[in-house]
Amino acid sequence: MGDLARLLKESWSLVEEHQDKVAGYFYARMFLSHPGLRDLFPVQMDVQRTRLLSAIVTAVQTLEDPERFDDYLRALGRDHRKFHVLPEHYEVVGGALIEAMRSFAGEQWGVEYDQAWADAYAVIASKMLAGADADQNPPYWYGEVVAHERRSHDIAVFTVLPLQPLEFRAGQYVSLEATPYQPRLWRTYSPANAPRRDNSLEFHVRAVGAGWVSSALVRRLKVGDMIKVAAPMGTMTLDRRSTRDAVFVAGGTGLAPVKSLLEELTRYNRTRWVHVFFGARTRDDLYDLADLNRLAARYPWLSVVTACSEDPTFPGEQGNISDIVARYGPWNEHDFFVSGSGSMVKATLKTLAELQVPSMRIKYDSFSD
Numbered sequence: 001m002g003d004l005a006r007l008l009k010e011s012w013s014l015v016e017e018h019q020d021k022v023a024g025y026f027y028a029r030m031f032l033s034h035p036g037l038r039d040l041f042p043v044q045m046d047v048q049r050t051r052l053l054s055a056i057v058t059a060v061q062t063l064e065d066p067e068r069f070d071d072y073l074r075a076l077g078r079d080h081r082k083f084h085v086l087p088e089h090y091e092v093v094g095g096a097l098i099e100a101m102r103s104f105a106g107e108q109w110g111v112e113y114d115q116a117w118a119d120a121y122a123v124i125a126s127k128m129l130a131g132a133d134a135d136q137n138p139p140y141w142y143g144e145v146v147a148h149e150r151r152s153h154d155i156a157v158f159t160v161l162p163l164q165p166l167e168f169r170a171g172q173y174v175s176l177e178a179t180p181y182q183p184r185l186w187r188t189y190s191p192a193n194a195p196r197r198d199n200s201l202e203f204h205v206r207a208v209g210a211g212w213v214s215s216a217l218v219r220r221l222k223v224g225d226m227i228k229v230a231a232p233m234g235t236m237t238l239d240r241r242s243t244r245d246a247v248f249v250a251g252g253t254g255l256a257p258v259k260s261l262l263e264e265l266t267r268y269n270r271t272r273w274v275h276v277f278f279g280a281r282t283r284d285d286l287y288d289l290a291d292l293n294r295l296a297a298r299y300p301w302l303s304v305v306t307a308c309s310e311d312p313t314f315p316g317e318q319g320n321i322s323d324i325v326a327r328y329g330p331w332n333e334h335d336f337f338v339s340g341s342g343s344m345v346k347a348t349l350k351t352l353a354e355l356q357v358p359s360m361r362i363k364y365d366s367f368s369d
Contacts (some may be wrong), residue, residue: 007116014105017314026100074131081139082230090125140228151287152208156218168232170194170264175230181216190257194264204256236363245273276304279321282311322347338364
């Protein structure tokens with residue numbers, strides 16, 4: 001491990017237990033010194049605080065992987081254009097961040113940690129700015145809601161038509177702002193379709209607890225509303241060079257990117273067997289099963305297995321979808337794609353590790369509101 005990476009990880013360990021307080025201090029310091037920055041952020045800051053620290057930790061942990069580090073930060077810089085971030089804002093953020101960590105680290109914080117974070121942040125900022133500068137796309141697209149259907153009390157499927165073409169790859173995700181209802185508050189969702197000629201995007205969203213954005217998209221959004229869509233991100237995409245059979249594991253509305261990938265496969269696949277495992281708590285949560293079964297009936301290379309973890313009357317498989325996958329197989333010669341809640345993805349990755357599926361053959365997308 002290089003000295004810079006060691007110093008960053010050592011210093012982060014001093015404040016890791018106080019992440020919420022560090023984030024609160026950071027934002028308070030930044031807004032007090034530059035009040036105008038407050039307008040760039042949503043009214044509700046709870047999730048924003050968490051995401052800031054998640055981005056910092058990811059950046060720190062990828063310092064020893066230069067290619068991944070570079071790609072991640074350039075993508076982050078492109079994504080931050082939707083917040084109207086300017087180059088001068090980066091210096092303000094860096095100073096407030098180091099001061100916040102210094103304040104909660106105690107006496108163990110030394111000048112070498114100050115310098116390490118200043119050096120690392122300079123690299124982070126330069127790569128993010130380079131990513132933003134290189135992006136020729138708008139910071140976000142306006143899109144009109146052209147269809148909205150409630151599939152259950154907390155799940156909606158809706159279609160958005162961007163006013164300008166938006167290029168993306170099947171399996172990627174975008175950020176959405178429910179503009180009329182929760183301005184400046186963005187959440188990531190995967191389109192449930194591959195790129196289409198009419199440029200439309202279909203989304204599957206579950207209203208999660210007190211989720212500000214998900215609740216608005218499910219319960220308040222209506223046909224004719226205009227929302228914002230930010231640039232696509234993510235790497236859970238198909239490698240057309242692969243000849244291995246594929247397994248898709250989806251939990252709840254994690255089915256969306258799986259359907260996007262399946263739609264792409266229907267356009268060219270003739271040789272790969274594809275197995276879909278779709279799990280949910282109850283049969284009502286298998287909200288798109290009818291369409292999935294229609295696909296399986298049409299394409300002989302596609303098979304579908306469904307499971308419910310909390311519905312003893314369901315005629316399909318019973319249990320968590322990660323456990324169901326383990327009952328089938330063997331899987332050590334397959335490509336895997338996993339999408340669902342954080343806990344579902346974690347459980348599935350653990351199962352695949354136990355089944356000795358090589359990690360390089362696994363792509364996943366973990367989401368929450």
